[in-house]
Amino acid sequence: MNAHMNKAGASAEYSGHLRPEEKQAWLKMIHQQHRRQLKKKRRIVLTTQMSILLTFLLIWEIAGRFKWIDVLIFSYPTKIFMQIGKDMLSGELWPHLWMTLTETAVGFLLGTLVGTLLAILIWWSPFLSKVLDPYMVVFNSMPKVALGPIFIVLFGGGFTAIVMTTLSITVIITTLVVNSAFHEVDPNLVKVVRTFGGSRRDVFRSVIFPASFPAIVSTLKVNVGMAWVGVIVGEFLVAKVGLGYLIIYGFQVFNFTLVLASLVLIALAATGMYQFVVYIERKLIRER
Template structure:
């Protein structure tokens, strides 16, 4: 009886010790999360302070003629111009056109590039055949192809999207295909040993292992898509933020030019944050 009581007491002590360790670990984790949230808030506040300070200095410099207000304008003048265009309904049209073209070019560029990269991984023979052509296409100045797209597809939305795809697709192919090839071959061998097909290998090993690279490519394509669309609008469009920039230069309305550039920066930032949110969902879930 004494021995059984001793064993029971030792078991109770062990359980209590385990619970105490779990509580300590939870407290440490809570402190870590609190510190991370505090750091994040401090970063946001510092970023906001830097932005507000920059805008304030810009405003003061413009109003006091420390800088050429005709060329560089200042925030209140830009805000007044954008508000007037918002009120008359033209700003929303231009922003909507450019945003739609950018999203379409962004999604198509990523999807087409990933599909071609999949084909290259699936067929090593095709990869060897197309490798020099992809290298040549990557080295071409994509913007110079804009006039060719205009002649072939007409001065419209198709030529703008084609200009965007010429920039995003090749980068996506090279990056994603490189990621496919770098996946550890041992994982593939395990699937093969258990009778998995090539399709199973791709679905269970290659594609999941490449999620971080694909998401990183999405981030890069955000900027490249905006470049492609704005360049295309420079050449052919009668609507959109690129058109407003060109029009502003033509009539020496640099306030309109800078305002359009700022709108592009805001929209690109929103798109980037959306991709970052997607990254947190995909990569975070994969890690968990």
């Protein structure tokens, strides 16, 4: 630690004797070194992650080939990817994949939007916040699968019922997280705006929303997982097309390779969606 402090002190002393243009070049060099170190750490992390994944797949493949595991239930990677490739080439997979992706995207976007608007409404009205607080807690603790039959009766066994099942999960989570972020904003910042005669709208526009923006964007990442849970649960209950339907169908005909292939596709699609949200988050926060 002392060595690190001495090095930092020496660097600071060195930079103090430089001309402005030399200091700017020196700072640029330090920044580039820092970026290279971050990239190196990311490469190490990525390499470790891929090594763990490939090792797991290799062990799984060997265990399946040598019948160390029951291949009827657990299958093995090459068989699973052959199943995916066969279904893609035949065209049987695309309607199921497209339907699940569409349902997830709609549930994700609507859940985030409606939940954020509801959180704003609750923050805006302290009376409404006190009235709705116990109901939100109870609704959040309720198993959403139990609401599936109600949505089926109301909206029929199709796209709308599945999206509504997804919204029952994503909306309440978004509302609770965003509303909590609104109330965690530094009250001193609110007092400053109030002191200069700002209205409640001014407080929200100038302080509450900007300060809560990172939490709102982070909620998107939470909603990715929640949206997939809602869609798959909904497809378990009512769907005749979709990856959730393929999982149920695979269980019914004892084709566990199809079940695992569907799970692999869900994992890949969810990971891609999550990484896209992370990319958007970085872009938005960098612009701010």
